[in-house]
Amino acid sequence: MDGIVGVVGLGTMGLGIVLVYAQAGFAVLATDSFPAARASARERLTAALAPRLAKGAISQGDHDAILDRITIVDDVAALAPAGLVVEAIIETLAAKQSLVAGLEAVLAPDAVIATNTSSLAVTAIATGAKRPERILGLHFFNPAQVMKLVELVAHPGTSPAALTRAGDWTRAAGKVVIDAPDRPGFIVNRCARPFYGEALALLEEGRSAGEIDAAMQAAGYRIGSFGLIDLIGADINLAATEGLSRAMGGHPRYHVFAALQDQVAAGRLGRKSGQGFVFPGEAGPLPTDAAAIALRIEATLVNEAGWLLAEGGTTRDGIDSALKLGLNFPRGPFEMLAAHGADRIRATLAGLEASAPAHLKTRYLPSPLLEAS
Ligand SMILES: NC(=O)c1ccc[n+]([C@@H]2O[C@H](COP(=O)([O-])OP(=O)(O)OC[C@H]3O[C@@H](n4cnc5c(N)ncnc54)[C@H](O)[C@@H]3O)[C@@H](O)[C@H]2O)c1
Known part of the structure; x- marks a missing residue:
């Protein structure tokens, strides 16, 4: 599937989410505010793919192509071409709202911003955004590259177009996407x-x-x-x-x-x-x-x-x-x-x-x- 996916936060979840989309053929741009997390990302991605390569679930060619589709970039500004950005940073409202502002400054107007929050309200993360209609939740489960389920969470102002893109791209990446209400704990x-x-x-x-x-x-x-x-x-x-x-x-x-x-x-x-x-x-x-x-x-x-x-x-x-x-x-x-x-x-x-x-x-x-x- 065509499309560029951005991922912010290269910890447990972000790394898995990078693999989800890269394995499905998306070009992925990924970043983290912590330089050591960026520096170690390629090694950690390679390690995460190793069991699948060893089992024969992917060929060496697939493995190399997946890694080739992933670019680790220095900052959020470099995510500008992405049509969908998934954030998997620290679980604090202020950090997520500030990231949304930073992303809005560089992304195309129709680009979708998805949060992987587990415990914050998507509505709260969208509060203060210039275009709250493009903000929604894509709640992956750990390990993201293995677990089939993704909860898709709209807040009252999320646009149908944003939900369609996030849902379609994530289904194209092999996930079962289920609509979940923006209530504590989702479903x-x-x-x-x-x-x-x-x-x-x-x-x-x-x-x-x-x-x-x-x-x-x-x-x-x-x-x-x-x-x-x-x-x-x-x-x-x-x-x-x-x-x-x-x-x-x-x-x-x-x-x-x-x-x-x-x-x-x-x-x-x-x-x-x-x-x-x-x-x-x-x-x-x-x-x-x-x-x-x-x-x-x-x-x-x-x-x-x-x-x-x-x-x-x-x-x-x-x-x-x-x-x-x-x-x-x-x-x-x-x-x-x-x-x-x-x-x-x-x-x-x-x-x-x-x-x-x-x-x-x-x-x-x-x-x-x-x-x-
Ligand atoms: N761990 C889980 O089982 C799980 C499951 C579903 C959802 N989540 C959610 O996913 C998100 C990430 O969780 P995790 O377990 O991967 O955390 P983690 O601590 O493993 O990774 C977070 C990463 O984000 C980076 N980061 C922090 N602040 C940043 C910022 N402002 N900009 C860019 N990068 C930043 C950190 O350097 C770190 O590498 C959280 O919102 C969490 O609630 C976690």
Whole structure:
């Protein structure tokens, strides 16, 4: 596909995003404000491609052509020819707004500016822009060159033309692009919360991480809730939970469980620290009430998806597809609803609400979707 893509920020995400577009045939101009990040970029890109070359997924010719399409440039001014710029810089609003101003000074009027923010509102990043209609979110998942899903986030003023270009170019790069509302956590990071939170609630009630994970794996999940926290890092998971809790006004549905805080305070971050909730061990033993554990976690996943759906800007299919692609879930929340039936989900939530401790009261109140169905 023709077109020039700019990428700003050559860290974990930016590097992967460069590869996404370069592998699809786009010319990519990429930069970083940190000189060492620019200097090491080519070496890191080569290292990121090495496993694919070794496996034979790409030929030496493909490999060289991908790298040839990538130019590391000294500053944002050199991104002027780009028709789409994706920013993956530090996660602070002031830095992103200032980058938008810098990009607007050099880009063509119809060039699209996409932010890869995870926790800031796209609307806030577009505030103050000269042409807010060209600003939108393209939320990639880590590692960007591997994960199929990209959430496409419009703010109220984003133009259809900008959404079309960002969507078309990103689909041409092999991604499944799903529209997501400009709400905290978009779809995946928001709807995933109960997968961790409800497992932590069970842990605080005295169940073991191993048996909870075994129950989820028996229900078809490739990895259990605690195995996933160990993989992501308890610190990253805590930061995401705290961010969402703040953004949602501290609602008990986003309760920050002490068990997670304690885990981080103790440095048991998971794979990266060598010790986590279950890592280096494995899930198990399978408890006799495994089905009830899975039902409880899925009931809260269904309910969260229902609340998000009620806020608008997404669809049942969008949420189901996003969670299956973004988290490798075996089924989406609305497929869980169909499988269990609304009566069972409602009854499960009602039981949880009735026995909830004071700090979790209102956590399990049914979403409008469940009240209506
Ligand atoms: N890491 C993830 O799993 C993940 C997933 C999705 C989205 N994101 C988002 O992607 C963005 C980048 O995250 P990351 O994990 O790649 O961070 P990172 O720290 O690995 O990389 C950020 C890079 O941006 C550069 N940078 C910082 N300020 C800059 C500026 N003003 N101009 C140019 N370059 C600048 C830094 O030198 C660094 O190389 C953040 O907005 C983050 O929220 C991260």
